[in-house]
Amino acid sequence: QKEVEQDPGPLSVPEGAIVSLNCTYSNSAFQYFMWYRQYSRKGPELLMYTYSSGNKEDGRFTAQVDKSSKYISLFIRDSQPSDSATYLCAPQGGNQAGTALIFGKGTTLSVSS
Amino acid sequence: DAGVTQSPTHLIKTRGQQVTLRCSPISGHKSVSWYQQVLGQGPQFIFQYYEKEERGRGNFPDRFSARQFPNYSSELNVNALLLGDSALYLCASSLEPNYGYTFGSGTRLTVV
Numbered sequence: 001q002k003e004v005e006q007d008p009g010p011l012s013v014p015e016g017a018i019v020s021l022n023c024t025y026s027n028s029a030f031q032y033f034m035w036y037r038q039y040s041r042k043g044p045e046l047l048m049y050t051y052s053s054g055n056k057e058d059g060r061f062t063a064q065v066d067k068s069s070k071y072i073s074l075f076i077r078d079s080q081p082s083d084s085a086t087y088l089c090a091p092q093g094g095n096q097a098g099t100a101l102i103f104g105k106g107t108t109l110s111v112s113s
Numbered sequence: 114d115a116g117v118t119q120s121p122t123h124l125i126k127t128r129g130q131q132v133t134l135r136c137s138p139i140s141g142h143k144s145v146s147w148y149q150q151v152l153g154q155g156p157q158f159i160f161q162y163y164e165k166e167e168r169g170r171g172n173f174p175d176r177f178s179a180r181q182f183p184n185y186s187s188e189l190n191v192n193a194l195l196l197g198d199s200a201l202y203l204c205a206s207s208l209e210p211n212y213g214y215t216f217g218s219g220t221r222l223t224v225v
Contacts, residue, residue: 006155034213043117043203043216044156088155099210100146100169103155 003027006089006104015113019076023089023104026070030091033065034101035074038086047087048074079111115139117206117217125223126194134189134220138206144168145187146214147179148203156203162187163210194224 006023013019021035032051036044048063050056056063064073072089086108090101118137126132138145144163148156158171162181176192185206191198201221205214 004155008153036216041218043205043218046213046215049213090155099144100158100161100171101148101156101205101214102158103148105153105155 003102004089004091004104006107008105008107010108010110012110012112013079015079015081015111017079017111019079019083019109019111021074021076021087021089021107021109023072024070025072025091025102027091027102028067028070029093030067030102031093032091033063033072034090034092035061035063035072036088036090036103038088038106040085044088076109079109081111081113084110117204117215119202119204119217119220121220122218123221123223125225128194128196128224130194131190131192132194132222134191134202134204134222136187136189136204136206136217138185138187138204139215142206142208142215143185144207144210144212145181145185146205146207147187147189148205148216149173150201150203150219152200159189161210168210191222196224198222199224 035048038044053067060077062075086106088106146161147159150156160179161169181187201219203219205216
C-alpha cells in the first residue's frame with residue numbers, strides 16, 4: 001500500500017461547480033497536511049497548510065483533515081477556469097525522513113467556461 | 114522578493130554522465146529540499162538540508178548526492194546517469210523543516 005493514495009482523474013467540471021478532491025494516507029504519524037497546485041511546466045504552489053485534524057478555509061478553498069479515518073479533502077467553491085491544474089496532497093512528518101513531504105500522484109482538474 | 118531559483122531550467126545528458134543542479138532558496142530560508150517528479154507522478158523526496166546539515170534522505174541510490182552551502186544555496190549531483198533519471202527536479206525551501214515549502218520551477222533533465 002502506498003503511503004498516500006490520490007485518484008489521478010482527470011476531473012472535468014463546469015465553471016461555478018463545487019469540486020471535491022480527496023486523498024487517503026496510511027501513516028498515522030503524519031501531523032501536517034498540505035495541498036499544492038501545480039500548473040503545467042511549473043513547480044507546485046502551496047495552497048493550504050493544516051496541522052492535525054479539522055477544517056481550514058481560505059477564500060474559495062476549504063481543507064479538511066480527518067485523522068481518525070486518515071482522509072484528506074480539498075473543496076473548491078465557485079470553480080474558475082484558472083483553477084485548472086493538478087492538485088497534490090502532501091502529508092508531512094512521521095516517516096524516516098521526518099519532515100519530508102509525501103506526495104500523492106495528483107488529481108488533474110479541468111474547469112470549463 | 115525572488116522566489117526559489119533553480120538552474121539550469123533544462124538540460125540534456127547522455128547515459129553515464131554526471132549532472133549538477135543548483136538551487137537558491139528564498140532569502141532567510143534555511144531549509145532546502147530536493148524532489149524528483151517523473152511525468153504523471155507526484156514529486157518524490159530525495160534530500161533535505163537544514164543549516165547545512167543533511168536532515169533526511171529518501172529512497173534513492175548513492176548516485177544521488179547533495180550539499181548545502183553557507184549561504185543556504187544547494188546543489189544536487191547525480192552520477193552515472195540512467196534513462197530513468199529523466200524527470201523534473203524540484204527544489205523547495207522553507208524557514209525551517211516543519212513548515213510549508215515553496216518550490217522552484219524545477220530543472221527538467223532528459224537523459225538520452
